[in-house]
Amino acid sequence: MSSPGSAAESSTDPAPYDALLLVSFGGPEGPDDVVPFLENVTRGRGIPRERLEQVGEHYYLFGGKSPINDQNRAFLKDLRADLAEAGVDIPVYWGNRNWDPYLTDTLAQMAADGVQRAACFMTSAYSSWSSCRQYRENLFAAVDALPEGSPAAPKLDKLRHYFNHPGFVEPVVDATLAALAELPDDVRDGAHLAFVTHSIPTQMNDASGPPEQGGGAYVRQHLDVAAVIAERVREETGREHPHELVYCSRSGAPHVPWLEPDVNDHLAALKEQGVPAVVMVPVGFVSDHMEVIYDLDTEAMATAEELGLPARRAGTAGTDPRFVRAVRDLLLERAAAERGEPVERPAVGTTGPMWDRCPVGCCANPRGAVPTLTGEREPIDQ
Ligand SMILES: CC1=C(CCC(=O)O)c2cc3nc(cc4[nH]c(cc5[nH]c(cc1n2)c(C)c5CCC(=O)O)c(CCC(=O)O)c4C)C(CCC(=O)O)=C3C
Ligand SMILES: [Fe+2]
Structure with missing residues (x-):
């Protein structure tokens, strides 16, 4: 754990970052969204039709609405309040893989707003293609989708895995x-x-x-x-x-x-x-x-x-203030590291703090190479 007065806790400077991006999965907001959402999730995946119908029923049981978007809205609200209260002056954006607000739209907005370099926080804590690399592919695709002649996309960095934070x-x-x-x-x-x-x-x-x-x-x-x-x-x-x-x-x-x-x-x-x-x-x-x-x-x-x-x-981390604060700490930790300053990297367990940039070939896509952002070498194929 970092102690009071450590570099990570005393600095409120997010430079070189001028934005934070919350990256998530997305979910349907009502019954009419369920089928298009499932099509977005499963495009090209070979998931059996019966399974999709079953999963659709899970959503209909809850009125066709996933709780995930409201949970991200609540998290964003608390995160913005936490950053403001701590004196960390940085805008926070939100983009999803599978539903509105889509990452492609959010990246276009960030580019239009003149964002130069953004730190990305994923609502997914562990390593695997689904839980890490696929989001990095989504970031590449979102940047790649910017129309010709639009303002340049920000450079993107992914904050380290936090399962052991x-x-x-x-x-x-x-x-x-x-x-x-x-x-x-x-x-x-x-x-x-x-x-x-x-x-x-x-x-x-x-x-x-x-x-x-x-x-x-x-x-x-x-x-x-x-x-x-x-x-x-x-x-x-x-x-x-x-x-x-x-x-x-x-x-x-x-x-x-x-x-x-x-x-x-x-x-x-x-x-x-x-x-x-x-x-x-x-x-x-x-x-x-x-x-x-x-x-x-x-x-x-x-x-x-x-x-x-x-x-x-048991409950999930959700909007627990300690989890919200972890995002601030991870942002400031990474910002300091990018400025070349010494940082403390809190981590529990035996794995140790995770890397800032995913190594080449990390969490390979089972269906073959797709370019990604935020890794050691980018954009890369496997
Ligand atoms: C590791 C992992 C996480 C945790 C990390 C993370 O959070 O990212 C996660 C999260 C989520 N998965 C979600 C929903 C779905 N995942 C599906 C399908 C799949 N998930 C997979 C893995 C993961 N998924 C995999 C290997 C597939 C097979 C297809 C493929 O290879 O991609 C399908 C298709 C139907 C089905 O087969 O279930 C749905 C609808 C939602 C939204 C929930 C909501 O709406 O509240 C969330 C947060
Ligand atoms: Fe999933």
Whole structure:
């Protein structure tokens, strides 16, 4: 952790950055948006039609509206307030991969506003093609889509991965403690912690992280942070709750291997083993978007109920002030680093602070090379 008076905390200077860009996934805002949104997400992906119809139903169950855009609006509001209060003078923009405001429109606006160099914060904390590199491809495509003769696009940098930043982890520790506290007294002590993240194809996990580290970064990063949270929970409760990493939201064709076990199968296995209760900790997600409110709160909770397994779901980092502040800290840390000043890089667990620029070939696209921005060499193919 940085101490008072450290370079990272005393400076409020965002230079060389003159803008911050929140990069997210996007989601439908009403029933008419659901099909076009799903088409945007799955273009060229070979996801079975039945799966798409099912996922459409998840959205219709919530009025055709994903919570993710409102969550990003709330985050932006708090982030702008945090920056203003700390005296960090910088505009904050927002662009999505799959829905309005689209990154292409946001980049055009930033160019028109004369932004020279922007730091990008992604609402996705871990390494993998889906959770990191694909956003970097989206940034390239957004810049590439600027019409001929329009003002030059800003230079873009991605703020480092924050899955192991204390500002992301500590809110999840507290949320886990709160969920444990909600369990009935007679089952709490024996409860397991089921850390949940988005399943991805095993091949995508194998290709995650820098090639010279042998891949598997997606799972490794989750295991690292899960161990940290479980240990922090042990410190706070004086009791060790066994923990596992499990997965939700598998899509893709059945013959393609994805990361397992699925959270629902895991709940059944826990019941079978005589485990008295479980807390699901959606450590792979930064806010309570559709994967959380459908796949966990609706589906997995129904599974737990059927099994007669007492279960609670821990909250996500969301708009916790510590998480909002982490964005400010990451911005100022990177700004100082870019100015050549010494910086402290807070990180928990065993992985250590992540790089500022993704190495060449990091998180390879399973479908072949696509140019990206914000890496060590850009724009690059793999
Ligand atoms: C790792 C990961 C994250 C976490 C990191 C991050 O946050 O980025 C994430 C987030 C999200 N995924 C989301 C929605 C969807 N993801 C899909 C499909 C897929 N996700 C994948 C991976 C991930 N996804 C993969 C490998 C696919 C298969 C197709 C492909 O290779 O791309 C599909 C298609 C239907 C289906 O098959 O489920 C939908 C609708 C939403 C919005 C939720 C809302 O609306 O509230 C969010 C935040
Ligand atoms: Fe997804």
